[in-house]
Amino acid sequence: MPIRSKVLAICIASIAVPAYAQHGIDANDIRREGVPCNDFFDYANGAWRAAHAIPNYMDRWSRRWESGEINKEHVRDILADVSQKTDWSKGSAEQLSGDFYAACMDEGRVNALDIKPAQPLLDEIGALKTRADVQRAIAHLHDIGIAVPFGLFAAQDLHDPTQVIAHLSAGGLGLPDRDYYLKPEKRFVETRAKYHEHVAKMFELAGVKPAVAKADAQTVFAFEKRLAQASLDNVALRDPKQQDHKTRYVDLAKLAPSFSWDAYFDAAKLAHADLNVTQPKFLQQVDKELRTTPVAQWRIYLGWQVLNAGADSLSAPFVEENFAFNGKFLTGATEMKPRWKRCAEATDNQLGEALGKKYVEKYFPPEAKARTQAMVKNILLAMGDAIRALDWMSEETKKKAQEKLAAFNVKVGYPDKWKDYAGVTVVRDAYWNDVMSASRWNVDDGRAQIGKPVDRTRWGMTPPTSNAYYNPFLNEIVFPAGILQPPAFDVNAIDAVNYGAIGVVIGHEITHGFDDEGAQFDAKGALTNWWTQQDKDKFGARAQCVVKQFDGYFIEPGIHHNGKLVLGESIADLGGAKIAWLAYKKSREGKASEPTLDGFTPEQQFFIAWGQWRGDDIRHETQRTMVQGDPHPIAKYRVNGPLSNLPAFRETFQCKADAPMVRPAADHCEVW
Ligand SMILES: [Zn+2]
Numbered sequence: 302m303p304i305r306s307k308v309l310a311i312c313i314a315s316i317a318v319p320a321y322a323q324h325g326i327d328a329n330d331i332r333r334e335g336v337p338c339n340d341f342f343d344y345a346n347g348a349w350r351a352a353h354a355i356p357n358y359m360d361r362w363s364r365r366w367e368s369g370e371i372n373k374e375h376v377r378d379i380l381a382d383v384s385q386k387t388d389w390s391k392g393s394a395e396q397l398s399g400d401f402y403a404a405c406m407d408e409g410r411v412n413a414l415d416i417k418p419a420q421p422l423l424d425e426i427g428a429l430k431t432r433a434d435v436q437r438a439i440a441h442l443h444d445i446g447i448a449v450p451f452g453l454f455a456a457q458d459l460h461d462p463t464q465v466i467a468h469l470s471a472g473g474l475g476l477p478d479r480d481y482y483l484k485p486e487k488r489f490v491e492t493r494a495k496y497h498e499h500v501a502k503m504f505e506l507a508g509v510k511p512a513v514a515k516a517d518a519q520t521v522f523a524f525e526k527r528l529a530q531a532s533l534d535n536v537a538l539r540d541p542k543q544q545d546h547k548t549r550y551v552d553l554a555k556l557a558p559s560f561s562w563d564a565y566f567d568a569a570k571l572a573h574a575d576l577n578v579t580q581p582k583f584l585q586q587v588d589k590e591l592r593t594t595p596v597a598q599w600r601i602y603l604g605w606q607v608l609n610a611g612a613d614s615l616s617a618p619f620v621e622e623n624f625a626f627n628g629k630f631l632t633g634a635t636e637m638k639p640r641w642k643r644c645a646e647a648t649d650n651q652l653g654e655a656l657g658k659k660y661v662e663k664y665f666p667p668e669a670k671a672r673t674q675a676m677v678k679n680i681l682l683a684m685g686d687a688i689r690a691l692d693w694m695s696e697e698t699k700k701k702a703q704e705k706l707a708a709f710n711v712k713v714g715y716p717d718k719w720k721d722y723a724g725v726t727v728v729r730d731a732y733w734n735d736v737m738s739a740s741r742w743n744v745d746d747g748r749a750q751i752g753k754p755v756d757r758t759r760w761g762m763t764p765p766t767s768n769a770y771y772n773p774f775l776n777e778i779v780f781p782a783g784i785l786q787p788p789a790f791d792v793n794a795i796d797a798v799n800y801g802a803i804g805v806v807i808g809h810e811i812t813h814g815f816d817d818e819g820a821q822f823d824a825k826g827a828l829t830n831w832w833t834q835q836d837k838d839k840f841g842a843r844a845q846c847v848v849k850q851f852d853g854y855f856i857e858p859g860i861h862h863n864g865k866l867v868l869g870e871s872i873a874d875l876g877g878a879k880i881a882w883l884a885y886k887k888s889r890e891g892k893a894s895e896p897t898l899d900g901f902t903p904e905q906q907f908f909i910a911w912g913q914w915r916g917d918d919i920r921h922e923t924q925r926t927m928v929q930g931d932p933h934p935i936a937k938y939r940v941n942g943p944l945s946n947l948p949a950f951r952e953t954f955q956c957k958a959d960a961p962m963v964r965p966a967a968d969h970c971e972v973w
Contacts, residue, residue: 309456323334324793326909328899330364338956338963342940345912355918357636363936364788369424369767370784372664374646376765379659387729394655394719397727398648401739404732408617411732415475415616416507418733419607423507426603432591436561436601440568442603446740449473449606450528450587453569455750457471457774459545459577460840462826465750467576471532471583474525475500475609478930479629482522482529492630497522499626506618517601524594531586535930536865539818540774541828544579556581557588572752613643614736631924651739653763654720658784660765661715667784668792670714673785676799676884677711677778680807683884687876687973699833701823705814708824710757710777714785715764720746769806771813771873773822778810789914795895796888797903800916801910804881805874810878812973816869817844846970847871850946854938856924867934874934876973878911882949904953908944916940946970 332347346363355362359370383389383399384406390396396704405411416423442449450473458466476482476496481489497518504514531746537543550573553562553966566573578584590599612623615643624637637643687701688694725742727735750756757775764766765783769883772779787794790803813819820840823831832840838850848864851871855861885907889895895903917936924935934942944950944964946969956963 305737324787324791325795325798325898326901326913327364327532328901330913331909337736337954338951338960340941341908341912341944341950341954341962342937343918345808345909346916347574349913350916350918353918355920358634358638358642360632360634361917361919361936363771363914365767365914366784366917368788369783370642372765372767372786373642373645375664376649376656376660377641379656379663380648381641381647382430383656383659387421388938392723392725394658394722397722397725397739398652398656398848400727400729401652401735402644402648404664404727404735405647406641407729407732407913409529411614412616414733416619419507419611419615422607423604426600426607429596429600429603431596432559433561435591435596435603436565437568438599438603440565442606444744445567445737446744447606447612449586449603451592453571453748455747456577457755457826458547459541459774459828462774463754465753465755466574467571467751469578469584471526471528473606474532475521475605476525476529477926478535479529479532480534480929482526493522495626495630499622499630500605502622503605503619504610506622507604507608514941517605520598520601521605523874524590524598526956527590528583528586530573531583533580533581533583535737535932536863539866539869539932541821542816545828546578546581547575548578549575553578557584557591559588559591569748571748576750590744611733611736613647614733631922631926633920647736649763649765651736651743652722652725653765654716654760655871657715657764658719661782665764666716666792669782669785669790672792672799673713673780673790673803674711674948676804677713677780677807680804680811680880680886681706681709681711683880684808684811684876684886684973686883687880691973693843694836695833698836702815705776705824705831706811708776709811709814711776712760712777714780714782715730715758716758716760718758769810770916771810771819772826773814773819774826776814776822776826778807778814780807780810783851788910795903795906796885797895797907798910800881800885800888801907803876803916804885805911808877808879808881808884809873810877811880812873813869815876815973816872818869840972843970843972844868844872846968847875850930850942850964850968850970851934851938854930854934854942856935857921860925860928862928862938863936866930866932870933870939871973874939875946875970878943878947879949879971879973882907882947902953904949908950908953911944912940 330346330349332344336345337344349364353362359366380398380402383395384403386399387519387758389399419632424437429438452470452472453533455465456468458464476492480592481492500518500521501514504517507509509517533543548556556578564575564709608619612619613778628634628637684706685703688699691699724740726738760779761770761772762779762781764781767779767783769780769784784806785803788802789806790799821828824827848868850864851862851867852864854859897903901909915936919935927933927935942961945964951963
């Protein structure tokens, strides 16, 4: 979801072919010497973590991440099978996905071609002479999905959620966010030095002489730093109001007079219609660059952006250098994923709905869909009960909150209408061109929505994706088949476990509709206030409690979570655990008690399921990168943070009032 793409990079194993025979929680994963009321994260699956080192190619590891990797094996099996046949009809889902995967897997050919497939594009950029040439190059890069230095995407009008308009976004940075360019702390200084080396190395691989490559890297950094200075930071990016700047088309020329907007919109086949400029200050900076930065520097900057965006579709040296910086250095992973896995990911990324149909046929039975839908229904009802019971909110605001809840659109498993990818050309001996053709199709598919009524059937994630999201524009919650797999969800597990794992995820996504960001959108997805001032103030004070709690979570001396950055996710975890618990209890009313496991009551299994699904082992480098830019807290605090605020947890494990997993009354947080 464009405006909050970083935010929605949210929040996982198998049914037809079980990954393991275990259904429900695994008592062997529990660290029995641990004390649940002291550190539940350590207790719930400390034994599993001690026995399972993070694989070299991963930045985090748990049964949840393992399940996500198993999905990739399933995708691989489908693609390997489809690609056995070479006479599928041209343009069919099988031909496109099978040949795309086969072209990617032909590493010998990709390596032999080296930089050649990207050369025409690099030559085009190398030949830029005038500012008009620069603008044409930007438009061309946008056509193939390289959104630099700004981007254009399709999304609802923030004030008329029935219509899709164009949004101009900021982009064009090679480092994760603006702070990496500007902050004085040692870790940022080190990252900047590494980044200079990395950019220079990529230029060298593309044939630039070492001394020139070094100077070019400095040019790139200085260019990006100026863009960074004009960009919003990660906390501001979570505030939709800061990106709400509806602009008349004719006023674009006032904002950025040096850019030929007519030429750009005409080339993109887009009407000259009003749009949203998410970051006006950034666009003004781009305009200034057009006026003042020599075209020679634009050639260097845009050339780098092509190498950066295309590295993984080129030969091994590019792939390896890209991994050395973006993988090894930034996440701490020491090995690249095997090529088949990267190719399965790339195919899913570009043509996910072409292979997704087969994926759900094989790994997502109708029974799983029905069970999930029933759980979602119960958890939505529990949210309704929770809102009704709030003692701090007025009836007036409650009514609006209930209206919003009643309007939630729920998507489970896979889209009802599949993308056809008509016009994408995929051949087995030209992987780079295949990627470009699919990227172009995806860009056109987005642009085709602009100026039309909102199509509510579209999905923002592919079916095999082991993730879920809430989209505030559409007021919808979406659970792809890829996350509805053990141990998150298992048709053979008891309700306590399913509600404790996927149930909390469902509750989490529902609560996103009412977190500090989601609560600014109404039932229809318009950015509009539906709160009384008094209730808004009370909500703010409750949110501040969560900010303070997470500000106090350190990953190393001097580095702690930024409570404001992780606020939305933390409100969602806190509310999610609460309403999944309420829904579980209610769903069991009048029924026989579920079985105990190894002495653990069903209620205890509910919380252990959350601890085991959510808790993971994580590399230190990844923790640093997440704390800086990820709106999600690290898993330890996603387990201990919300549970230490929940009376139900305290009662279930009979924790004493002064136990570490029980926040003192004065610090106790509850939002929903
Ligand atoms: Zn979330």
